[in-house]
Amino acid sequence: xxxxxxxxxxxxxxxxxxxxxxxxxxxxxxxxxxxxxxxxxxxxxxxxxxxxxxxxxxxxxxxxxxxxxxxxxxxxxxxxxxxxxxxxxxxxxxxxxxxxxxxxxxxxxxxxxxxxxxxxxxxxxxxxxxxxxxxxxxxxxxxxxxxxxxxxxxxxxxxxxxxxxxxxxxxxxxxxxxxxxxxxxxxxxxxxxxxxxxxxxxxxxxxxxxxxxxxxxxxxxxxxxxxxxxxxxxxxxxxxxxxxxxxxxxxxxxxxxxxxxxxxxxxxxxxxxxxxxxxxxxxxxxxxxxxxxxxxxxxxxxxxxxxxxxxxxxxxxxxxxxxxxxxxxxxxxxxxxxxxxxxxxxxxxxxxxxxxxxxxxxxxxxxxxxxxxxxxxxxxxxxxxxxxxxxxxxxxxxxxxxxxxxxxxxxxxxxxxxxxxxxxxxxxxxxxxxxxxxxxxxxxxxxxxxxxxxxxxxxxxxxxxxxxxxxxxxxxxxxxxxxxxxxxxxxxxxxxxxxxxxxxxxxxxxxxxxxxxxxxxxxxxxxxxxxxxxxxxxxxxxxxxxxxxxxxxxxxxxxxxxxxxxxxxxxxxxxxxxxxxxxxxxxxxxxxxxxxxxxxxxxxxxxxxxxxxxxxxxxxxxxxxxxxxxxxxxxxxxxxxxxxxxxxxxxxxxxxxxxxxxxxxxxxxxxxxxxxxxxxxxxxxxxxxxxxxxxxxxxxxxxxxxxxxxxxxxxxxxx
Amino acid sequence: xxxxxxxxxxxxxxxxxxxxxxxxxxxxxxxxxxxxxxxxxxxxxxxxxxxxxxxxxxxxxxxxxxxxxxxxxxxxxxxxxxxxxxxxxxxxxxxxxxxxxxxxxxxxxxxxxxxxxxxxxxxxxxxxxxxxxxxxxxxxxxxxxxxxxxxxxxxxx
Numbered sequence: 001x002x003x004x005x006x007x008x009x010x011x012x013x014x015x016x017x018x019x020x021x022x023x024x025x026x027x028x029x030x031x032x033x034x035x036x037x038x039x040x041x042x043x044x045x046x047x048x049x050x051x052x053x054x055x056x057x058x059x060x061x062x063x064x065x066x067x068x069x070x071x072x073x074x075x076x077x078x079x080x081x082x083x084x085x086x087x088x089x090x091x092x093x094x095x096x097x098x099x100x101x102x103x104x105x106x107x108x109x110x111x112x113x114x115x116x117x118x119x120x121x122x123x124x125x126x127x128x129x130x131x132x133x134x135x136x137x138x139x140x141x142x143x144x145x146x147x148x149x150x151x152x153x154x155x156x157x158x159x160x161x162x163x164x165x166x167x168x169x170x171x172x173x174x175x176x177x178x179x180x181x182x183x184x185x186x187x188x189x190x191x192x193x194x195x196x197x198x199x200x201x202x203x204x205x206x207x208x209x210x211x212x213x214x215x216x217x218x219x220x221x222x223x224x225x226x227x228x229x230x231x232x233x234x235x236x237x238x239x240x241x242x243x244x245x246x247x248x249x250x251x252x253x254x255x256x257x258x259x260x261x262x263x264x265x266x267x268x269x270x271x272x273x274x275x276x277x278x279x280x281x282x283x284x285x286x287x288x289x290x291x292x293x294x295x296x297x298x299x300x301x302x303x304x305x306x307x308x309x310x311x312x313x314x315x316x317x318x319x320x321x322x323x324x325x326x327x328x329x330x331x332x333x334x335x336x337x338x339x340x341x342x343x344x345x346x347x348x349x350x351x352x353x354x355x356x357x358x359x360x361x362x363x364x365x366x367x368x369x370x371x372x373x374x375x376x377x378x379x380x381x382x383x384x385x386x387x388x389x390x391x392x393x394x395x396x397x398x399x400x401x402x403x404x405x406x407x408x409x410x411x412x413x414x415x416x417x418x419x420x421x422x423x424x425x426x427x428x429x430x431x432x433x434x435x436x437x438x439x440x441x442x443x444x445x446x447x448x449x450x451x452x453x454x455x456x457x458x459x460x461x462x463x464x465x466x467x468x469x470x471x472x473x474x475x476x477x478x479x480x481x482x483x484x485x486x487x488x489x490x491x492x493x494x495x496x497x498x499x500x501x502x503x504x505x506x507x508x509x510x511x512x513x514x515x516x517x518x519x520x521x522x523x524x525x526x527x528x529x530x531x532x533x534x535x536x537x538x539x540x541x542x543x544x545x546x547x548x549x550x551x552x553x554x555x556x557x558x559x560x561x562x563x564x565x566x567x568x569x570x571x572x573x574x575x576x577x578x579x580x581x582x583x584x585x586x587x588x589x590x591x592x593x594x595x596x597x598x599x600x601x602x603x604x605x606x607x608x609x610x611x612x613x614x615x616x617x618x619x620x621x622x623x624x625x626x627x628x629x630x631x632x633x634x635x636x637x638x639x640x641x642x643x644x645x646x647x648x649x650x651x652x653x654x655x656x657x658x659x660x661x662x663x664x665x666x667x668x669x670x671x672x673x674x675x676x677x678x679x680x681x682x683x684x685x686x687x688x689x690x691x692x693x694x695x696x697x698x699x700x701x702x703x704x705x706x707x708x709x710x711x712x713x714x715x716x717x718x719x
Numbered sequence: 720x721x722x723x724x725x726x727x728x729x730x731x732x733x734x735x736x737x738x739x740x741x742x743x744x745x746x747x748x749x750x751x752x753x754x755x756x757x758x759x760x761x762x763x764x765x766x767x768x769x770x771x772x773x774x775x776x777x778x779x780x781x782x783x784x785x786x787x788x789x790x791x792x793x794x795x796x797x798x799x800x801x802x803x804x805x806x807x808x809x810x811x812x813x814x815x816x817x818x819x820x821x822x823x824x825x826x827x828x829x830x831x832x833x834x835x836x837x838x839x840x841x842x843x844x845x846x847x848x849x850x851x852x853x854x855x856x857x858x859x860x861x862x863x864x865x866x867x868x869x870x871x872x873x874x875x876x
Contacts, residue, residue, distance in 0.1 A: 067816030067852045200812040207817030208801070208808040208824060210752020210792030217751035225746065250735065268734070270742040343756055343764060343818040343851045392754070392818025393851050425757045620812060624857070628815055631853025654761035654849060663843035665855035 043176040045134055047094075047105040048078060048127040051172035055155050057084045060094040062106035063116040064364050065203070066342075066394030067628070068683040069621035070116040072201045076617050077121050080194045081128030081187060083152040084168060091202050096366030096386040109388075110365040112399045112511065114584035114681025117617055121679055129184035131175070138174035139166050189615065189676055196674065198620040203390065215389040218349045218360040220418040224253060225269035226411050227276040228423060230261040230431045233285035233647035234506050238262055242280040249275050256411045263411050269422055288506040288647040296437055296505050296644060297334070303460025303501035304332060304441040310477035310502075313486045316495035321454035325445025329534050331527055333442065333707045335519040337642035338435035338512055339657060344392020345428045348408035351418035352377050357409060358385040362392065364399035372402050376409035395632070396511035400468055401433050429657050430649040433510025434642055436462035437503075438481075440523040442530075445495075450535030452546065457485055457498040457523070462509050464516070466502065478502060484520040484688065488582050490553045491528065491546040507644060513632055514687040517583040521688030522695070522709065525579035529696045530705065539696060540566050540578050552612055553580060556587045556673060560610035563671050564591035574605060577696030579689035584681030586613040590630075592693040593666075596701045600716040604634060604664070604694060609686050610671035614678035626670040626686045633690030635660040641710050721781050725750065726794030736782035740774075741765045743781045744791060752792035752821045756849070763848030766822035767791050773829035792821040795828060804828045807865035815852035823848050827862055836866050 042052045050058040059078045065071035075091045094106040107123060132152050139157040140147040143164060150159050158165040189195075206213050231237060241262050243255045251271035256263040262281050266272035303309070322328060342362075349360040350373070357377040363369040366388045374381040391398065398404075408421040423431075438461030445454035463478040472478070477500055479486060485498045512518060532542035540561050547553045557580050566576065573595045580589035593606040609626045616622055639658045643650045651657040695706035702716055723730050725748060732747050739758075744750045744767070753776060756764030760775040767776045770787040795802045801809065804827050814820045823846070830837055830845040837845070842862055850858070 065816075067814075069815075200809075201814070203817075204809055204812055204814060207814035207820055208805045209796070210750075210821040212751035214818060216755065219749060219751070268738070268742060268746045270738045270746070271735075341851060343754075343762070343816065343849070345755065391816060393816045395851075422755070425759075624812070624815060624854075627856050628853040631855065632851075653759055654757050655759060659762075659849045659851060660853070660855075661849060662846045662855045662858060665853075665859070668856055 041173070043172040045131040045172060045175050046127055046180060047102060048124070049082065049131045051168050053169045053172070055085065055088050055167050055169035057082065057089045057155070057168070059089060059091050060106065061091050062094050062099070062109050062120065064109070064111040064366070064388060064391055064394065066111070066364065066391035068116070068394075068625060069201060069618060070111065071203060072199060073117055073617040073621055074120060074124055075202060076194050076199060077117070077124040078128040080192055081125045082132050083154065085155040086194055086199065088155060089202070093388040096370045096388065097384060099367065100370065100381060109367045110399060111394070112364055112396060114683045114685065118585060118679035118681060125186050126184060129186055130180045133181045133184055134175040134178045135168055135171055137178050138171040142166070142171060142174065195615070195617050196619065199618050200620070213390040214344055214392050215349060215360045215362040216344055216347045216392070216422060218389070218420060220349065220351065223349070223418040223420055224265050224267065224415060225272045226256070226263045226265045226408070226419050226421040227269060227272035228261050228263045228407060228421060228427060229276050229279065229281060230427060231283045231285070232430065233283065233288050234508060235288055236260060236283045236285040239282040239284045245278060245280055246275050254415055255279065256414050258407070258410060261407065263407065263421065265411065265415050265419060269420070273424060285647060291506060291647045292645050293336070293643040299505075300334070300437055300439045300460050300503045301332075303503045304439055304458050306460070306501045308501055309458060309499040311497065311499045312477050312479055312482040313489070314497045318454050318456045318495040318497040321495035322443060322445040322456065325454055326448040327446040327534060329444045329446070329530055331442045331530055331705070331707055332439065333523045333526060334439035335437065335522060335709050336640070337437050337507060337644075338636055338640045339429050339432040339642050339651070340393070340395040340397035340512060341429065341657060341659070342391070342393035342395060342397050345425055346398070346404040346423040347421055348404045349418060349420040350408040350412035352409055352413040356383050356385065358387070359405060359409065360387040360389055361402070361405050362389055362398055363402060363405070364391070364394045364396070365402075368399065369402050369405050372405045373409045376406045377413055395513045396515070397432065399511070401510055403431070425654070426652045429651050429653060433508045435512035435518060436464060436509040436516070437505070438462070438516070438519045442523065442527040444527065444531045446531065446535055450537060452491075452493045452531055454495040455491075455493045458501065459485070459498065459523070460501040460503050462504050462507070463502045464509050464511060466504055467509055481516050482520070483516040484581060484583060485524060489524065490550045490582055492549055493546065506647065513629070514583060514684040517581065517684070517688040518636070521579065521581040521583075522691045525581060525689065525692030526695055526705070526707065529577070529692070529699065543578070543580060552675065553582070553587050555675070556580065556589045556610050556612050559671050559673055560589040560591050560608055563610065563669060564593075564608040566591060573701070575697045575700035577693045577698070577700065579693035579696065581688040583685050583688055585678065586611055586680030586682065586685040588685045588689050590686065590689040590693045592690070592697045594694055594697040594701065596698060596716045598718060602638065602694075602698065602711055602716065604666040606667045606669070607690070608669045608671065610673060611682065611685060612673040612675050613680035613682050613685070614674070615676055616672055616674040619672055622672050622682050623670045625682045627668045629684065629686035630668050630690055631660050631665065633687045634666070634694070637691040637694055637709055638711050641713070722786070723781065723784060723789065724786070725789045726791060727788075732781070734781060737780050740767070740776035740779045740781050740784060740789070744776065750791050750793050754818055754821055756819065756822075761849070762819065762822075763826060764819045764822040766825040766848065768825060768829055771829070771832065773826045792825060795824065802828055804831065804861070804865045807861040811857050811861045811864060813854050813857040813861050815854055819848060819850045823850065823858060827858070827865065831862070831866055837862070
């Protein structure tokens with residue numbers, strides 16, 4: 001036997017400590033300290049906060065970190081009320097199994113929809129305030145004075161009349177024994193000193209030194225590796241596998257068959273991957289093998305004039321108003337499937353015994369990962385341990401569906417050893433839950449003055465809700481498909497109707513950063529530009545008129561136009577486009593400056609992006625997420641397209657599913673309108689306006705109206 | 720058996736000679752900082768230095784290394800002091816998810832060794848790694864900081 005690469009126990013502990021070094025400090029408190037973690041003297045003040053004698057504060061984070069900055073921003077919300085020294089703060093993930101054990105003290109761990117801050121800010125600020133009051137009470141008891149005479153600031157409690165002071169670490173043990181107060185007062189936003197300041201991410205040092213903080217980096221004693229081959233045609237199944245072809249291959253241990261996939265387990269991942277590629281598998285692919293992008297497009301397009309649509313919003317009498325309109329404008333738009341392509345391919349490490357299942361996963365929802373691991377292992381949920389690791393991107397790929405967790409647990413259960421399952425990039429691109437295909441037929445009516453009096457939108461395409469929670473569908477329309485076109489459609493058009501003809505395919509769909517806003521903003525903002533053009537109006541001023549009753553949207557639109565100096569001269573060949581879209585409770589407007597070269601290549605020079613997300617916890621995160629969203633949206637607009645032939649995905653890797661690179665990065669300028677009063681999302685909101693703002697600029701550059709994506713399919717050379 | 724010198728330490732590893740260097744580093748030597756992203760030398764998450772030059776280790780058979788020394792992200796610090804590129808990355812808060820950043824940092828460190836003060840065009844040509852989070856603007860700024868140049872456009876934290 002070639003032997004499993006043996007990792008000695010000392011190295012294993014070192015590896016765990018490196019993971020824990022900055023990220024999991026203290027979690028064993030009060031469950032028994034372990035080398036490399038918090039000291040035995042660290043005290044859990046509340047479930048959210050552990051304080052060390054040296055004043056180090058460990059804040060537990062319930063949400064996942066995939067680059068969006070929640071690990072830092074959520075800790076800031078606690079620290080603001082705790083009144084601790086931010087430089088002494090560390091963060092760690094609250095484990096899903098502990099959450100279960102403790103009656104979900106950390107709440108819902110699902111991380112998506114740009115809701116990490118808005119959904120947990122109240123609990124986190126209260127957690128900080130509660131611990132602060134307990135620390136003050138402990139200090140007051142020590143001094144035998146009234147707590148009301150004491151105040152906390154910068155990790156120190158001061159008795160105001162006498163000037164005596166003590167640090168948090170000194171009284172942490174006493175504070176941990178004090179009953180939490182039932183009521184705490186939260187600061188007025190005007191008194192915030194940490195919230196609203198630019199802070200670097202807490203885990204940045206680990207990320208510049210290559211620390212093993214991702215699930216794909218996990219190494220366990222006696223661990224084996226698995227590579228997987230999934231049925232290339234979605235919904236197909238394994239018919240037969242000829243394992244004899246792997247006989248005698250070095251390192252290969254076992255072939256594990258499941259309904260729609262075959263995994264090869266070996267001593268190293270490279271051995272497993274090579275063997276999996278050699279393995280002859282016969283698949284039952286069924287009728288779906290006849291499906292192609294062409295047949296899908298035909299079905300979706302047929303939905304644009306079909307009778308089976310469900311109405312999402314209807315104001316006035318749109319058909320009558322269209323009949324009366326002085327001018328009628330019609331246009332069809334469409335978009336393809338898109339893959340998430342997280343930089344860290346799907347993976348999961350699992351160790352399953354008769355008593356316990358333990359997994360290490362790149363999960364956007366550790367509680368769902370736990371439920372899947374329990375189901376796949378056949379063990380009760382109380383016997384499952386989930387280690388949440390840093391994610392190498394998320395984008396919605398790893399929350400609702402965690403196919404990789406189920407697979408790893410099923411494989412590990414058969415094998416007995418700990419197993420690390422790693423997908424190839426090819427499997428990742430070809431077995432995603434894609435942004436749905438969608439189309440829209442836009443019909444607009446202008447009066448004699450060029451004012452829109454009617455706007456009818458028919459959408460057609462694939463429903464995510466039908467796959468995720470079909471129960472919801474029984475009650476009518478999939479409103480999620482109409483995100484951004486329902487009550488959240490801000491333009492004031494008196495006769496308005498939007499409906500949806502659902503056209504589902506065999507291709508799995510899921511939530512993709514900004515979900516259905518991603519296509520609906522392209523449809524809506526492209527067409528409103530068409531209306532502006534038909535009315536002979538400037539696209540910015542035309543939108544202003546339609547937003548006259550929406551002061552918040554108007555402020556964002558004006559802010560982006562001012563920063564971009566809308567209307568001012570540009571270098572020869574460079575043109576501007578504008579778009580605005582509400583999503584995730586925030587408003588984002590963008591101006592894109594772009595040129596089209598004589599060979600038809602699109603160059604984006606500059607993107608100005610303005611966002612009103614209400615309260616802003618960390619402005620640096622808002623800038624980073626804006627830059628990130630611009631790249632995400634621009635990549636999709638320029639290149640993004642998953643096509644189907646013979647029922648399977650044609651693309652396979654970054655050579656045929658290309659990504660924006662440094663040389664093509666535009667200058668991004670972020671304008672933050674911290675209007676306060678509400679907690680909006682940030683991570684997704686700047687994605688939707690990018691494609692329409694870019695295509696609107698291309699219209700001015702070329703006279704060509706882009707009504708389908710990606711741009712690589714359009715010939716933009718001068719006619 | 721293949722003999723390999725990584726970050727100054729020599730190892731004899733028992734792997735098939737076609738095994739890419741990436742998987743020897745990760746699964747045999749336990750150096751997890753070098754990442755798998757694509758397996759076809761497209762994304763650069765696996766960038767390491769071989770004899771001082773940046774190479775994509777995911778498509779590089781370990782047998783092709785011969786006696787050339789390999790440096791990974793774990794070997795970039797000197798005497799516990801961050802490399803200037805790492806320091807610039809830290810100060811400007813470049814990483815988001817961070818997964819591609821080991822490869823980015825290795826690519827940039829090699830570029831700056833070769834061209835201490837690279838032009839925009841030289842940076843564009845040399846840094847072709849993929850970052851799906853879109854940290855490119857900060858990367859460009861951090862390259863200039865690491866090169867000791869003036870930053871413009873991006874505010875320092």
